[in-house]
Amino acid sequence: MSKVTLKKLVKALNLEVIYGNNFLERSVSKAMSSRPSVEIYSGYFDYFEKDRIQVIGTKELTLFNMLSASQKKERLEKLFSYDSPAYVFTKNVDAPKEFIEVAIAYQIPVFKSKASTSGFIGVLTNYLQSELAKRYEIEGSMVEVYGVGVLIQGVEGIGKSETVLELIKKGHIMISDDVTQVYQSEPGILVCEATPERKGYMTIKDMGLIDVLTMFGIGSMRQHKNLQLVVELTSKINQDETTAKIIDTVAPKMQIEVESGRNIATLVETAALNYRLQKLGYNAQKDFEQRLIHRLYKDNEE
Numbered sequence: 630m631s632k633v634t635l636k637k638l639v640k641a642l643n644l645e646v647i648y649g650n651n652f653l654e655r656s657v658s659k660a661m662s663s664r665p666s667v668e669i670y671s672g673y674f675d676y677f678e679k680d681r682i683q684v685i686g687t688k689e690l691t692l693f694n695m696l697s698a699s700q701k702k703e704r705l706e707k708l709f710s711y712d713s714p715a716y717v718f719t720k721n722v723d724a725p726k727e728f729i730e731v732a733i734a735y736q737i738p739v740f741k742s743k744a745s746t747s748g749f750i751g752v753l754t755n756y757l758q759s760e761l762a763k764r765y766e767i768e769g770s771m772v773e774v775y776g777v778g779v780l781i782q783g784v785e786g787i788g789k790s791e792t793v794l795e796l797i798k799k800g801h802i803m804i805s806d807d808v809t810q811v812y813q814s815e816p817g818i819l820v821c822e823a824t825p826e827r828k829g830y831m832t833i834k835d836m837g838l839i840d841v842l843t844m845f846g847i848g849s850m851r852q853h854k855n856l857q858l859v860v861e862l863t864s865k866i867n868q869d870e871t872t873a874k875i876i877d878t879v880a881p882k883m884q885i886e887v888e889s890g891r892n893i894a895t896l897v898e899t900a901a902l903n904y905r906l907q908k909l910g911y912n913a914q915k916d917f918e919q920r921l922i923h924r925l926y927k928d929n930e931e
Contacts, residue, residue: 631761632656635715635738638682641756642742642749644717647724649738657682657714660757662750669693669704679711682753685728686719686746693725701727709735717753719746759820762812765876770831771804771821771854772796774901778854780809780821780880781897782873783862787887790831792862795894797849803841804854806831811856813876822853856880858904860897862887 636653639646646653663681668674670692696704709731715738718724724739732739742749769782770793781789790806797803805823814820823829829842829850842850859873859882866884873882883900885893903913 631763632658633757633760637760638715638756639740642752645741645743647718647739647741648729648732649715649736649740652736652738655714655738657757658761660754660761662717662753663713664689664746664750665708666692668708670695672700672704672707674707674711677711679713681713683708683713683716684719684746684750684753685716685722685724687722688746690718690722690725705731709737713737715740717742717749719749720744722746758814759812762814762820764810764812766824767809767811767875768807769809769859770806771809771823771856772897773802773804773851773854774898775801775905777901777904778804778821778857779897779901780856780859781862782859783887786834787862787864788893789862790833792893792897793831794833796897797841797845799894799898801898802851802854803831803849804851806841811875813878817878819856819875819878819880820853821856858883858901860885860900862893 633656634653635649635655635657638644638657639653659678659681661678661681662684663678664684664686665677666689668677669689693701693704705727712735716728716732717740719742724741729739744752769780770789771778771780772793773779774796781792783789793803793806804821806827808824808827809821810824811819811821829840830838831841832838856875857880859880861870861882861884863884863886866886870884871882872879881904885896885900887893906913
């Protein structure tokens with residue numbers, strides 16, 4: 630099971646540690662968070678989601694302040710006994726001393742976020758979904774071309790890395806070379822990134838390993854990009870292959886035949902622009918066919 634340490638979470642989300650610096654190696658394994666308002670007010674814990682980050686906003690604190698001193702102590706003792714990973718107080722909420730006292734007793738970290746409750750929950754969920762998602766390694770180089778995430782695939786030696794290198798020189802952005810790590814952030818959305826050991830590097834035939842970041846600057850790289858189009862470099866086109874299935878997601882696929890004299894990088898650029906046009910509802914083939922029909926109809930009238 631994938632896990633994220635609280636130390637990593639605090640750094641990524643810029644959280645203030647109110648208590649628990651010594652316990653940041655605790656981990657989170659659930660992407661969703663919990664707001665324990667029912668548990669705080671009523672003491673009903675049958676459906677308490679204890680494995681999640683507990684978020685305390687204005688609603689939870691208002692309900693907590695409605696309790697008597699003895700009820701507060703009782704609720705907090707029971708709440709913290711479930712050993713949730715951590716508690717986070719949001720923008721307009723300060724942690725009461727009763728919370729801190731019980732947190733110290735149970736050695737559970739308490740954080741403070743500068744974001745509103747709904748804003749923080751959205752950011753937290755997105756971050757944890759990304760970090761906890763199962764990663765797969767697939768063959769191919771990932772590049773952003775005119776804002777489109779393009780995975781370039783093909784047999785070894787066909788020129789994937791050289792194509793990406795040419796695209797970088799044209800001002801496009803590399804995510805990964807040769808081997809790409811991919812995960813499904815949600816159904817239908819694939820996110821690609823470089824493997825940790827190859828991040829920022831690419832291998833060019835006859836030259837070996839090069840450092841893209843050092844050679845071309847910070848603008849030539851990005852950490853991740855959603856996969857939108859698969860381009861396969863091939864010696865022979867198969868007209869039937871128009872999609873590629875990766876994990877549970879089907880992505881559009883285009884094949885480019887590699888021949889002497891063809892500028893593959895320019896063809897990849899054209900494929901990316903054509904993809905964008907198609908997403909906007911324009912189809913060049915259909916437009917051309919409509920022009921022919923219109924011309925034939927006009928000729929018949931004459």
